[in-house]
Amino acid sequence: MTNGEPDLLKGLATEEIEGALALGVGLTIASGTELFHLGDTADRIFILQRGRIRLTLPIHVRGRVEEIFVEESTAGQTVGWSALMPPYRFTLTATALVDTHVIALSREALREYFARYPGVGYVVSLNLAAVIGQRLQLFQAMWLREMQRTIELRCA
Amino acid sequence: MELFLMVACLALFGMAVTCLAFSAATRHEETRQPEVAEQKPAPAPVRTRFFADEVVAPAALQYQVPLEVLLLQIESHVRLEQAAAESFLESPASASLHSRTTSPLVH
Numbered sequence: 340m341t342n343g344e345p346d347l348l349k350g351l352a353t354e355e356i357e358g359a360l361a362l363g364v365g366l367t368i369a370s371g372t373e374l375f376h377l378g379d380t381a382d383r384i385f386i387l388q389r390g391r392i393r394l395t396l397p398i399h400v401r402g403r404v405e406e407i408f409v410e411e412s413t414a415g416q417t418v419g420w421s422a423l424m425p426p427y428r429f430t431l432t433a434t435a436l437v438d439t440h441v442i443a444l445s446r447e448a449l450r451e452y453f454a455r456y457p458g459v460g461y462v463v464s465l466n467l468a469a470v471i472g473q474r475l476q477l478f479q480a481m482w483l484r485e486m487q488r489t490i491e492l493r494c495a
Numbered sequence: 496m497e498l499f500l501m502v503a504c505l506a507l508f509g510m511a512v513t514c515l516a517f518s519a520a521t522r523h524e525e526t527r528q529p530e531v532a533e534q535k536p537a538p539a540p541v542r543t544r545f546f547a548d549e550v551v552a553p554a555a556l557q558y559q560v561p562l563e564v565l566l567l568q569i570e571s572h573v574r575l576e577q578a579a580a581e582s583f584l585e586s587p588a589s590a591s592l593h594s595r596t597t598s599p600l601v602h
Contacts, residue, residue: 398569400562400566400569401562405566407569407570408569408570408574477581477584480579480583480584481580484579484580487592487593
């Protein structure tokens with residue numbers, strides 16, 4: 340079990356959570372090691388059990404490509420949900436900030452499980468939509484703030 | 496004859512004195528001119544409109560902040576913006592959406 344209810348499995352019964360987590364494989368990611376890289380094929384999602392994952396995007400700074408912080412995920416959160424949506428490519432790079440333990444769930448194993456237990460698949464889909472929706476709203480607000488500043492600069 | 500020679504000598508002497516006085520006076524004026532010229536402010540260098548001028552100034556400025564510091568400032572900016580956006584999502588209002596930031600990248 341994870342430390343706390345994983346956001347992806349919220350609303351499920353304990354045995355359903357245990358059943359879903361049993362599909363996964365535990366992985367320990369050493370501090371500073373990449374869990375996945377932008378553009379890689381995404382066939383597994385990762386539920387953080389312990390540690391911290393830093394999500395980054397490349398940006399050009401002074402003629403060099405630097406990984407810029409986008410978001411930090413902690414225990415109970417899910418990273419790599421590109422594995423559940425076409426085109427199944429990671430859109431961020433994930434790196435462990437400290438020694439981190441994750442449960443890796445393959446897309447195929449989850450599909451089979453959801454086909455067998457549609458109720459679980461429905462709840463997980465709602466949770467996934469909530470996480471994605473929240474992320475969308477967050478970045479929409481951030482984008483609007485940047486737009487506001489750009490307008491203020493242009494009109495100053 | 497003696498009188499003629501005396502007048503001629505006096506005339507030559509007078510002319511020599513006049514020439515000396517004139518040359519001294521003109522030399523004095525010539526030496527003054529550079530002093531006046533030195534007092535003039537140096538003309539400002541003419542700004543060329545070549546693109547290189549526009550590139551040099553920002554390049555000199557951008558390295559005032561070390562890269563590591565700049566990257567930390569970017570990360571700090573993203574964290575502050577996320578916090579502001581989360582605050583807006585908790586209680587959506589125009590004021591909270593456009594609240595001011597303390598990010599060094601903006602100020």
